[in-house]
Amino acid sequence: MLYRIEQFFNKRELNKNHIIVGEVTDSSPKSYLLLCFMKAFLIFIISYSSVMGMLKAFDIPVNKPAVFIVYSVGSLFIASLYLNKTFFYIGYITLFIFYTIELARYYSYANSGFQAVVNIIYGFYSDYFKLMSVREAQELYSNRTVTVTIAAIFVGLFLIILLNVTISGYMNILETMLITLPFFEIAFYINKRPPVIYLFMLIFGYVAVSFLQFSKHARMQVKSRHGHEFVRYKRGKKAIYCYQGNERVFFISFILGIVISLVITLAGFSFYNSKTSEIPTNKIHKATDEYVKIFIQTGLSGFLNGYSSTGGISRGRLGGISQVRPDFEPDINVTFAPYSYETVYLKGFTGTSYINKTWVPDLHVSDEIDSNGETIHNYILLSDFEELNKNRQYPYGNRGKMEIINLDVSPDNPLVPYYSDFDNITYNNNNGFQINSTETITYYPSTSVVDYYETASDALLENADYYEYVYSACTNVPDELKPVLDDVLTEIGYAPYPYGSQSFETGRDRLAAARNIYAYFNENFYYTMSPGSTPVKEDFVTYFLTDQHRGYCVHFASTMVLLLREMGIPARYCEGYCIPISTIYENAVLADEDYTSWYEGSQTFGEETVLSVDVTDANAHAWVEIYLDGYGFVPFEATIPSFDDERNALDFSDFFAGLLSNTIDFSNGEINENNNANIDVTGFEGFLNGLNIRKESVAYVALISFGVIFAFIALLFLYKWSKIRVELCIYKITKNEYKTAKCEYKMLSSKMRRKGYLKKANPLPADVKEAYDRYLFDYNSKHKKSKDIDTKVLFERYEEIFYRR
C-alpha cells in the first residue's frame, strides 16, 4: 500500500519535472540484522540502566537476572521488527496482543509491584519532605521481589517499545532523554544516587545516540522488496536522499561513547555523589517542592482539582468529580441486628473546616503569611476534641454489636456507627482497619429522632475548648460565602445568625431548621450522579447554590452544613457508608447468630434477626451532623431522593470516559467494572457488553469517525480546488504573465482530464489543445449558448509564454 502511494507521488513528480532520482544504492552490502542488533544493544543499555538505576537508588528489591534477560530479549525482538516490513507490522501487532494478554494475566502481580515501588518511593519522598500523611497504595502480594520484578518487566517492555521508536525509528537524543532521564531524576530530586555503573551505561547510551543522531545514517531502515537504502524526504523544494543505517557509524559512535562515558564517570565520581542541602535555595525550587508535595499526597488530581470517582470516600475533597460511577463491588460487609427502619450511618470521615473547596477534619484556627507571601493555615487536630467525646454517655437505653469486615476500603477510614463506645472497638489483627480485617464495635443506638428532641444537660460543653470547638469552629462560615448563604436563608424564611429572631436552642428546633432546608433542596434542586465538575475558579457550594442546582450527596451535605452554620447551628460534614432499609432488603442474608448477643433494648424493626449485609461503593455517602446539646453530633440526611434513573444515562460529554470502562488503572489498583454488568442482553449488544464497550459509545465513535473522515476529504478537495484559484488570482493581481498562463493551462489540463478528453500521462500543449477542441465541439453541440473560444490563439499564447520565456 505504502509502496503504491510512493509510486503515485513519484509518478506525479515525474510528470511535473520530467526526471526523478530513482533508488540510490550503496555498492557494498550491509547487514540489516547487525544494524538491528546494534540498535537493540543501545535500547537495552538505556532502558535497563534507567529502570534499574532508579530501583537500586531506592533499594527496591528486584530480581536483576530476570530483568536483564527479559530486557535484552525484549530489546532484541523489538529492535529486529525493523528488519523488514512483514516483521514490522506482524511483529508489532503480535507484541501488543502478547503484551496486553500477559499484562491481563499478571495484572495483579504487576499492579502490586507497581504499588510497592510507588509506596517505597513515596516513603522516601515523605521522609525527605517530612510529610505527616502519605498516599499508601494497596499491595495485594507481600513478596515484593517477585511483584516488583514483574512490574519492572512490564514497565520496561513498554519503555523499550517507546525507545524503539526514538532510537530505531528516529534516533533522537532529546526524545530518548525525555523518556528515560525522569527515572534518574526521581532519585536525584531527593538526593538519592543510582549506582555508578548505571550512570556509566546511561551516559554511554546518550553519547552514542547523540553521535548517531547527527550522523544522519542511523535512522529507521525497514528492508523489504520495496525498501530503500536511501530515504527520500523534501525540505522546501529541495529533495534530500539520505543513507539509512551504516554499521561503521554505529561502531565509531559506540567506541566514542565508551571512551567519553568512562572518562566522565571516573572524573566526576566524587562530584556525582556530592549531596546538597535539602532546603530549597530559590523560589522555583521551593514552588516545585510544594507541587511535589501535593502530588505525593493527592496525586494528579491535586493539581487539577478534578478526578473521576468510582464511589467510595473522597475525604472531603469537593468539586473535582464530574460524575460518580460506582462499580457496585462490596467495599465492606456489615453484620448487625437491625433495630429500626432508619438508615444506619457508618462514619469514616468528619469535616470541620471548609477551606478552599475542601472539608478539613482539623480545626482551622488562623492563617499566617510567611516571608514569601504565601498563606499558611494553622490547625488544631480534631482528635483532641474527639477524645473528649469518647466519654459521652448515651441515654437511649439500647446496646448493639456490629462487625465490619473491610473488603476494599482504605485503612485510613476506619468506619464506626453512631453512638459507638470508642473504648470497645477491637480488630481481629494488630494492623487496625486493614483489608480483610474485621472490626467489632459496641454501640448504643437511638431508634428514633424523637429521642433527642428535647435539650439535655451536656457536661462536655463545660469544657471551654470543647464549647469553643462546637459553638465557634462548627458554626464558622468563610466570609466570602456569607452573602450567597444569606440570600438562600432569606428565601427559605430564615435570617442569618445572629440577627435573626429565631433561636435554635432545642434539638427539635435545630432539626426543624434542617428539615426546612431539606424541603428547600427538594423543591429547587435535583439529584444527579453526573452533575459535572465545579469550575476551578468557582467555590463548590456557591456554584451549587447559584448555578448548578444539581448534585449528589456531597453537594447537599456540604451546603446544608454551611447553611446551618450560617443560622448559628453547629454542624459538621461527614462521609462514610450508609445502610438504608432498601439495601438490607436487597442484599442482606441471615447470619446464624444469637440475636441477644448482638442487640439489647427497644427496637422498631419488628423482627429479631441478625443480618450480614454487603455494602458496596454505591452506598458511600455524605451527610450532615448537627450538634444537639446533651446528645452530641447526630446524623441528619441532607440528600434529596433521586426521581429518575440517571445511572445509565450517558450524555455526550461522558461517552469518552465511559467508552472502555474496564480499564487497567495503576493509580488505584482496581479494575473498574461496567455499570451495566447486570443487564442480560444477547446479540451485538451482548457482544459489546462482553467487551465492556457501550453501544452508545460505539455509535458516537462511528459517527464521529465518519464525520472526521468526511470532513477531511471535503477539506482536501476544498483545499485543492481553492488553492489553484487563489494562486491564479494572486498571479493576475501581480501581473505575473508566465505563472498566470501556467495556472490557467494547468486548470484546463485538469479539466480535460476530468472530463475524459485527455488521456495521455504527459501531454504536450498540442494534446491539450486537441482535447479542448473536442470538448468545445461536444459542448457547443449540446448547449444552446455556445462557447466561442479561439483555441489556436489561446495555445499559441501559452506556447509563446512557456517556451520563449
Added chain:
Amino acid sequence: MKINYPQAVLYLITICLFVAFSVIFDQPAILIFVFAFLAIIPLSIYLFFKSSDSYSFRIRPRSTYVEAPNEGVYIIEYSCSTRIRLFTGDISFKCENRYYPSDIQSTLSIPLTKKEGVFSMPLSTTDIGLISVTLESVNLTDYLCLIKKTIPLSLIADIPVLPAESDSRDLPEITVREGTDEFVESDNSGNISSDVKEIREYRPGDRLQRVHWKLSAKLDDLFVKEMAHTSNLSIIILPELDRTKIHDTIATLLSCSKKMIADKTRFEIYVYNNNSCEIVSFTISDEETLLCAVTNLYCVPLYDSASAALDVYEATIGKSATVIHIYGKKIEIGENDVI
C-alpha cells in the same frame, strides 16, 4: 569553514537548560550529563579538522546511453586519504533533462566512513533527451554537525536517453542518387591545416579522435577539429526537432539510421541549431558515431516549427545530396531542394 549556527545554538541551549535545571534544583548529579555533552564537542571538532581535507569525489555514467523507459545510472565515488573519517557528506546536485530545463536542487547525504565508497544513482525519465547530473558541492560536517565545510565540485555526467527500438520494416527504400563512395575522410595523418574546416569547443558525443589535444592542453579546455571533407556525402538526414513531435522524430531518425548502418550505407546527419542558426553535420558510419550525433542533437534547443531545419538547409547549404527530411513519423526523400 562555517559554524552551523542553528545546530550549535540548539545544542548550547539544551546544555544551558540542563545547567539551569541543575542549579535551580541543587542537583549536581545532572551536571555529569552536561559534562558528557560538553566533552564531545572538542573531540568532534578535532576529528573534523583532521579529516575534512582528505576527501575527493567523482561521478561517471554507468552506460553510454539508455533506451526509455530504462533508468540512466550514475556512479558516485569518494575516497579518503586519512584513517580518521567523517560520518556524513551532503552532496548538492542538480539533475535535469536538457529538453526540460529545471532548477530543482537535491541533496545526497552519504556516509563517509570508508576509505573508498561507491554509490549508484539512477535517474528515471519518461522522455527522451540528455539527462545529466551536476555535482555542485559537498558539505562536510563534524560528528555533531556544529561546524561545516563546503567544497565546490562542479562535476558533470550525461547519459542520452534514446527512444525504444522501433520496427524499421516500414521504412522506405533509400537509394543513393549521386556521389557514391565519395565520402572519405582525409587519409593524411596529423593535423594538416587544409583538412580542418574549423576548431570548436568540445560537445558531449564528439569522437575522441577529433580532439585537438595540443590546443586543448594549451588552453586548458577541450577543443575538437571540424574536418573539411574532400567530397560531398551522398545521403543527408535532416531531422526537424519540432517540440511537438520530438519523440517520433528521434525514433524515426534512429530507425532510419540503424537501417542504413545495417546496410553499410554511410550518411550524414545535419542538425540545425535554432539558437546559433547554424547547421552542424555528423558523419555516421557505425552505432558509435550515431550515438555521438544523437548526443549532440539532444543539446540543441527544440524548434517551434515543422520545417525550420529544412528552410535553413535549403537557404544555406548548396550541397548535392539525397536529403531525408524527418518530421515525426513522416519521412520525405528528395534531392537537394527537391523534397
